[in-house]
Amino acid sequence: MIDITQLLILGAVVALGYFVFNGSRHDPREPPMVTSGIPILGHMFGMLWHGVGHWGNQAKKHPEQPIITLDMFLTKFYVITSPDLMQAVQRNAKTLSFEPLLLFGARNISGISNPKTLDILKEIDAGGQGLGSKIMHAMTPTLVGKPLDLMNIQMIRLIQPFIEKLGETSTFDLYEWCKDATMAASTEATYGPMNPYKDKKIQDAWWDFETGLGVLIANTLPWLTARKPWKGRQKVADAILKYLQEGGQEHGSELTNVRLKVSMEGGLTLEEYSKLEVGMLIAFVSNTVPAMFWCLFDLYDRQKLLGEIRKEIEANAIVVAADGTHSIDLTAIREQCPLLLSTFQEILRTRSNSSPTRLVTKDTLLADKYLLKAGNTVSMPSIPMSQRQEVWGETAGEFDERRYMNSGEKKDSRRAGGFLTFGLSPTICPGRHFASSEILLLVAMVILRYDISPVGGVWKEPAKDTSSMVSIMGPIKEKFRVNASPRKEYAGVKWGFHVEEGKGQFPLVIG
Numbered sequence: 001m002i003d004i005t006q007l008l009i010l011g012a013v014v015a016l017g018y019f020v021f022n023g024s025r026h027d028p029r030e031p032p033m034v035t036s037g038i039p040i041l042g043h044m045f046g047m048l049w050h051g052v053g054h055w056g057n058q059a060k061k062h063p064e065q066p067i068i069t070l071d072m073f074l075t076k077f078y079v080i081t082s083p084d085l086m087q088a089v090q091r092n093a094k095t096l097s098f099e100p101l102l103l104f105g106a107r108n109i110s111g112i113s114n115p116k117t118l119d120i121l122k123e124i125d126a127g128g129q130g131l132g133s134k135i136m137h138a139m140t141p142t143l144v145g146k147p148l149d150l151m152n153i154q155m156i157r158l159i160q161p162f163i164e165k166l167g168e169t170s171t172f173d174l175y176e177w178c179k180d181a182t183m184a185a186s187t188e189a190t191y192g193p194m195n196p197y198k199d200k201k202i203q204d205a206w207w208d209f210e211t212g213l214g215v216l217i218a219n220t221l222p223w224l225t226a227r228k229p230w231k232g233r234q235k236v237a238d239a240i241l242k243y244l245q246e247g248g249q250e251h252g253s254e255l256t257n258v259r260l261k262v263s264m265e266g267g268l269t270l271e272e273y274s275k276l277e278v279g280m281l282i283a284f285v286s287n288t289v290p291a292m293f294w295c296l297f298d299l300y301d302r303q304k305l306l307g308e309i310r311k312e313i314e315a316n317a318i319v320v321a322a323d324g325t326h327s328i329d330l331t332a333i334r335e336q337c338p339l340l341l342s343t344f345q346e347i348l349r350t351r352s353n354s355s356p357t358r359l360v361t362k363d364t365l366l367a368d369k370y371l372l373k374a375g376n377t378v379s380m381p382s383i384p385m386s387q388r389q390e391v392w393g394e395t396a397g398e399f400d401e402r403r404y405m406n407s408g409e410k411k412d413s414r415r416a417g418g419f420l421t422f423g424l425s426p427t428i429c430p431g432r433h434f435a436s437s438e439i440l441l442l443v444a445m446v447i448l449r450y451d452i453s454p455v456g457g458v459w460k461e462p463a464k465d466t467s468s469m470v471s472i473m474g475p476i477k478e479k480f481r482v483n484a485s486p487r488k489e490y491a492g493v494k495w496g497f498h499v500e501e502g503k504g505q506f507p508l509v510i511g
């Protein structure tokens with residue numbers, strides 16, 4: 001039986017197919033076509049059962065092929081698993097481009113429908129005015145250095161009450177707690193004190209939108225076929241519009257103000273900008289929440305490693321004030337806790353299911369060998385890449401918390417280009433430093449102050465929501481109930497955070 005989540009995936013693939021449709025036949029110079037059992041619709045059904053994991057599964061069935069073609073009915077997917085071909089994709093960034101996906105997002109995720117506006121947002125090479133990518137580029141400098149640390153200062157101020165509450169709560173859902181903490185901290189750090197998401201009803205409406213995106217994205221009579229996420233999107237867009245009309249942005253972050261300025265200069269209306277903002281929050285929370293959850297899960301599940309990391313933070317990243325307050329220092333977490341940072345990246349490597357995607361905007365001969373035809377999609381699934389020994393060495397299939405440590409007991413065993421959790425250059429996640437600050441500060445304080453154990457006593461992986469269209473970090477689809485108890489080592493201690501302005505950046509690996 002096909003269930004609703006599988007229909008969601010189907011809707012998304014059909015939508016992308018229509019978006020890029022070129023109706024072309026297979027050319028013998030294209031990468032070898034692999035078929036699955038059922039003619040024509042086989043790969044569509046594969047997607048229904050396995051989500052985006054289907055690409056990786058197909059690639060694994062053909063290990064001798066560095067690139068394969070999957071016929072997805074209205075479009076073709078070229079699936080790459082070879083590091084050399086990934087580098088060839090990077091060399092052809094002009095014709096294998098991420099940019100058209102921004103327009104797809106504006107139309108199918110944010111619901112912008114005015115053809116004139118879509119033309120403004122469309123990439124310049126396709127005859128548009130390129131506003132979509134101008135907005136993205138304008139954000140990048142606001143997510144490093146001083147503006148980032150100003151956001152970090154707000155973020156931790158808002159996250160700490162959630163950590164304090166753990167001492168008072170008995171059994172709770174750890175995933176829901178990560179959601180609430182991330183949502184509160186990320187939105188207020190961005191939008192300032194008039195943050196429209198302060199209202200729980202707006203938060204709930206946004207989650208209706210996010211979790212129902214698989215149907216909404218098909219953009220086919222959405223008020224009928226995807227009523228709940230469609231209504232949720234409108235409700236949040238209205239709240240953002242009200243925030244802007246009341247001048248809330250004047251107290252918001254540089255990130256918010258830069259996006260607004262570029263959008264207004266580019267010719268968007270406030271209503272259209274508000275709709276784009278609803279989609280923007282996906283970047284802020286949809287990956288951060290599950291990443292935070294898996295960091296806590298993987299650390300508490302490894303008691304020996306947990307003990308070592310606690311010691312590292314205690315030795316290097318706690319400042320004790322004259323009144324006894326213990327503060328966790330962000331700069332020291334970045335620069336003097338190599339085991340924590342390495343473990344964090346290994347959790348991202350082993351838990352993520354990213355698949356950097358590019359659209360072929362012009363016929364391209366990849367590595368002088370494979371013809372990629374315009375209108376089709378290139379996908380580079382991280383799972384087969386994260387298991388390749390030539391990329392990660394003999395321990396590719398193992399969890400190695402010291403993999404990214406450059407000195408002392410462990411050599412650096414990673415190879416350039418294999419770490420795809422934050423995307424593939426030149427499209428690399430600009431929010432990775434903010435996400436890392438948020439996750440690592442929270443994790444550092446929680447593990448020092450609390451012991452956490454799951455109800456039932458076993459850290460058994462909860463089922464993942466493989467149908468998510470927007471998260472590559474394995475969001476879960478069931479409750480995960482735990483108990484937290486304050487550690488006696490810190491009984492009666494007052495806690496805080498310390499963030500120094502102006503340094504904001506992590507030494508992270510990127511693909």
Ligand code: HEM
Nearest residue numbers: 136283284287288291356357421422423427429430431435
């Ligand atoms: C653990 C958390 C996060 C992960 C794993 C993650 C991952 C990614 C990935 C894989 C991409 C590239 C997509 C592709 O190539 O197909 C991306 C893009 C992006 N991310 Fe993140 N992200 C995270 C958190 C954030 C945060 C907190 C923000 C905002 C502050 C953010 C903002 C963005 C934006 C704006 C883009 C689009 C970049 C562009 O179009 O050039 N991300 N992210």
